[in-house]
Amino acid sequence: MSDYSFMKAGSGDEIQLSEKQIEEMQSLILLFAENTFKNAAEYVKHAKRNIIQLRDIHNCMKVEAMVFCQKDHTLQEAKKLLQEIKNEKTDEDDDDEEDDENDEEDDDENDEEEDDDENDEEDDENDEEEDEEEYTVSQCSCPLCGIIRDLDQYWDAWKPETPLEISLKKNIDKFNF
């Protein structure tokens, strides 16, 4: 017997993915994260708060998981995002010359940063206030705020079906706030 592949398999439920499938998976994860953070930022604004809290992220992960799995075009969107990222990378490689031209501008930006140092003391005071910001539920009537107000209900009612959905729900439930 010369086939030792059974030794690598461990529990036997490992899946071999092609490079293309891995790329698709990566772009899906990126899209999931992007949507989650966009919604969290939006929600915090609607709740009239200044800082995104872990609870906001957790809530928006739940929202995104439920929405994500209903979108037929999610994979298409993810592929588009991946392509955009690839294009950006290529642009960066080609941009060396342009970067030099912008050096002067960059310096100006740095100057501004230095100016900011003078305000550090004031910033620290603000940080303290923001750390203590209390979680508030947004009372606004937009769909996102509506879902988050009744999120527990939606989340309990959501019965994941595909392996991806099941794994998403299980992993999001592991977070505890």
Ligand SMILES: [Zn+2]
């Ligand atoms: Zn809202």
